[in-house]
Amino acid sequence: MDPVTDNDQSGEWFKLAIALVFAGQGMALGLGYNNARLAGEGPEFGGLVYWLIHGALLASALIVLLLLGLPLLRATFVALRRKQLTIEALFTLSMLGALVGSIVSSATGQSSVYYEIVAIVLSIYTVGRLVGARQRRKVEQELAALRDAFANAYVLDPSGARREVPVGLVDPAHDRVEVRPGEPIPVDGKILEGVGYVQEMSLTGEPDAVPRKPGDAVLAGTYSVDARFTLLPEATTQRQLDRILSIVERAGEQPSRLQAQADRLMRYFVPTVVVASLATYVGWTLTGAPWWESLFNAMAVLLVACPCALGLATPLAVWRSLYGLSQLGVVARSATIIDGLAMAEGVIWDKTGTLSEGVLQLREWRGAPGAEDRQTWLRQAVASVEDLWPHPIARALAQISSERLDVADTRLLPGKGVEAEVDGRLLQIGSSALLPETRPDWAAPEGDREVWVLENERPVTQIILQEGLREDAAPAMQAMNELGLEGRVLTGDPHPRWTQIGSAPVEAGLSPLAKQERVQQLVHDRRWLYVGDGINDAAAMTSGVTAIAMGSGAALTRSTAEGVLLGDSLASLPQAIRMCRHVRRVVQGNLWFAACYNLVGMGLAAVGWLHPVAAALLMVVSSFLVSARALAAANSGGPDEDHSTKRSRKEADPLD
Structure with a gap:
């Protein structure tokens, strides 16, 4: 279908609105005329009223054709020049067939008219076409916004002053890039100066800001939390961030699976309809029938094969299913999500922000011997100090007490933590880098997420934080297992708390591109559903999987995925799969019915047993039958009758 740009998008919708007004008037007038004619009460052929009615019907069809038909005709012409028969060809053939048949009927007065089919x-x-263009434009805007956020770098002059330049003009051989606290890191490179925390969650999935020091590598797309860094840019033509965005862009240019299937069907169905219609006209002409009778029978073949039966019923099932998904909290970007959910054989889960909350929780508060009576005050003091900082660990520590104390002289200790004066005491909170050379013997073994509290430079408390799963993660994964879906967990976290979540093994330390490569390996064996939230999931989501993004996830990820999970409730995913499986079975049944109906109807029309009026009535009846069936399926959701759901239920696997 033709792309629709930002400049003409609003104009196209306005044209559609005007066309629908004329279409509605034409359909009402056409229905009244046909009913009156069948009852023997129609206007006399050739009379003024007759020509006024038929002129108005023809004018309404031509207005709709002028407003909406040019993109369709252009797309059909381009496809034919490429020797391709796409779904546009079927739309064009049905439209022109209805228009020509109606004009002949108006000119002869021998039959009813079908101008409304054009509309x-x-x-x-x-x-x-417009909905598809709108979704493509949204993804392009998200990609552009992300590129813009990391498009410029601050380069240091020999005098130490910094100037802003586009990333593409940074010279790795001579330029040094400066990044200050809170600023984005715009280049892939190595730290020359500076010690502090870098927030990498959007690219690596690591929930905590990680400490970085001279010699460490950093990636564009991340942020400095608390330090001033001087970076040596990497000598490369493309940042890893750019490679991820390019992968997403290329994926958006590929046709959907449903569109490709429809195009393959058209390669056989369109020639069949054309040949049948032409053969009908030639056959009746050779038997001595009047030309208009031959043309009517040929038009009847086209009308009975009109895609309205499929073009109305299947979209009805799709849109009602999309509404049903929205009621479950799954907002779809594309109708392909229905087929993808129905055919999924496994689920790939991102960990941080998807199965886990993405925030840290207090696991243990261990006080030093002799300081037990001060732990309540220390909790209040730690919460008061950390409440002043936006760091992810600080947010977790700020929740350990609701009481707030007066805090003075707060200072940042880059790469270590913070210090402040509380009630006249010097309090230091941070990593083990704050400790003296000898680790206290009362402390628990060193962990990945330990925080130390020092009072007047003496260790008084060890805090152990841990990552926690969402409450509905285990039930959702168990329900997926009962639906016959295998589970995998892919994470960029190098030190995850779990090696297995439920029955799903955890593969850790995967970069965004490594995630994509792993997904590409997995899709060779089965169809997968991918559930994630970060920018580091965007490339993997374009690798032949059906993707669902968490509602709290990155904007690019939400735009890349076929669906977005509002409210971040994983419990709705098994229900969504059951509904989509049922709807898909019903739609497939409708397709078989429509295929048989078209073959029988075209045969009856070809031998002259099906007048165009009867063909139109059959089209309406068939459309009603398949539409009612599709609507009932989409409304009910239906039980999942897949054999995998008949397995006996098992207890949920332990999470640890």
């Missing part, structure tokens, strides 16, 4: 076909095509 129906064009409206269905236009809505699909």
Whole structure:
């Protein structure tokens, strides 16, 4: 379908609105005329009223055609020049068949008219084209916004002054890039000066800001939390961030699986309809039938094969299913999510921010011997100090007490923590780098997320933090198992708390590109659903999987995925899969019914047993039947009858 740019998007929707007004008037007038004609009460052929009615019907169809038909005709022409028969060809053939048949009927007065079919076909095509263009434009805007956020770098002059330049103009051989606290890191490179924390969660999935020092590598797309860094840019033509964004862009240019299937079907169905219609006209002409009778029978073949039965019922099932998904908290960006959820054979979970909350929780508060009576005050003091800082660990520590004390002279200790005066005492809070050379013998073994509290430079408390799973993570993973879906957990966290979550093994320390490569390996064996939240998931989401992003995830990830999980409730995913499986079975049944109906109807029309009026009625009846069936399926959601759901339930596996 033709792309729709930002400049003409609003104009296209305005055209559609005007066209629908004319289409509605034409459909009402056409229905009244056809009913009156069948009852023998229609206006006399050739009379003024007759021509006024038919002129108005023709004008309404032509107005709709002028407003909405050019993109369809252009797309059909381009496809034919490439010797391709796409779904546009079927829309065009049905539209022109209905228009020509109606004009012949108006000119001869021998039959009913079908001008409304022109409006129906064009409206269905236009809505699909505009919605698809809107989604493509949204992804492009998110990609552009992310690029813009990391588009410029501050380069240090020989005098030490800094100037802002585009990233593409940074010279790795001579330039040094400065990044101050809170600023984005715009280049892949190595730290020359500075010690502090870097927030890498969007690229690596690591929930905590990680300490970085001279000699450590950093990536564009991350942020300095508390330090001033001087960086040596990496001598490369493309940042890892750019490679991820390029992967997402290329994926957006590929046709969806459903579109590709429809195009393959059209390669056989469109020639069949054309040949059948032409053969009908030639056959009846050779038997001596009047030309208009031959044309009517040929038009009947086209009308009975009109895609309205499929073009109305299947979109109805799709849109009602999308509404059902939204009620479950799954907002779809594309209708392909229905097929993807229905056919999924496994689930790939991101850990941080998806299965886990992405925030740290207090696991243990260990006080030094002799300081037991001061622990309540220390909790209040730690919470008061950390409440002043935006660091992820600080947010966790600020929750350990609701009481707040007066804090003075707060200072940042880059790469170590913070210090402040509370009630006249010097309090230091941070990593083990604050400790003297000898680790206290009363402390627990060193862990990945330990925080130390020093009072007047003496260790008084060891705090152990841990990552926690969402409350609905275990039930959701168990429900997926009962649906027959294998589970995998991929994370960029180099030191995850778990080696297995439920029955799903955890693969740790994966970079964004490593995640993508792993997913590409997995898709060779089965169809996967991918659930993630970070920018580090965006590339993996484009690797042949159906992707769902957490509602709290990165904007790019939400735009890349086929669906977004609002409220971040994982419990709705098994329900969504059950509903989509049921709807897909019903839609497939409708396709078989429509195929048989079209073959039988085209055969009856070809031998002259099906007048265009009867063909139109059959089209309406068939559309009603498949639409009612599709609507019932989408509304009910239906039980999942897949054999995998008949397995006996098992107890949820332990999480640790």
